[in-house]
Amino acid sequence: MHSRKELGNEGERITQRLVISRWKMKVLETNFRSRLGEIDLIARDGTDLVFMEVKTRMESEAGLPEDSITPTKQDRIQKTALFYLISHGLNPEETTFRFDVVSITFPLNDPYHPQIRYYKNAF
Numbered sequence: 001m002h003s004r005k006e007l008g009n010e011g012e013r014i015t016q017r018l019v020i021s022r023w024k025m026k027v028l029e030t031n032f033r034s035r036l037g038e039i040d041l042i043a044r045d046g047t048d049l050v051f052m053e054v055k056t057r058m059e060s061e062a063g064l065p066e067d068s069i070t071p072t073k074q075d076r077i078q079k080t081a082l083f084y085l086i087s088h089g090l091n092p093e094e095t096t097f098r099f100d101v102v103s104i105t106f107p108l109n110d111p112y113h114p115q116i117r118y119y120k121n122a123f
Helices: 004-021 071-087
Strands: 026-034 037-045 048-058 097-106 115-119
Touching: 004 026, 004 037, 004 048, 004 097, 004 115, 026 071, 037 071, 048 071, 071 097
Parallel strands: 048 097
Antiparallel strands: 026 037, 037 048, 097 115
């Protein structure tokens, strides 16, 4: 992995596999984009819709990946999620949904074994 985009894409691929195999959710969409923003992954967990933000970094970068999800970023994700719900004919007041965060750090000394932190209902 050389570029930040490649690193981010790898983090999203890892998350998608975990969503299916470990967390037993169904992936509905990846990289949902609107003029309001982007949601990395949208899944169904039972009756809940799950909007996931995936943050990936190399260990040498300052701070934890999840630290970059500022209140402004959270607000953008929430607005994009509301757009998703409405554009798919779902009433936000009658649909159960949550916002999860997946944080992935690739250690410099062992890049094949990333550290993964999962925050259910993160914000």
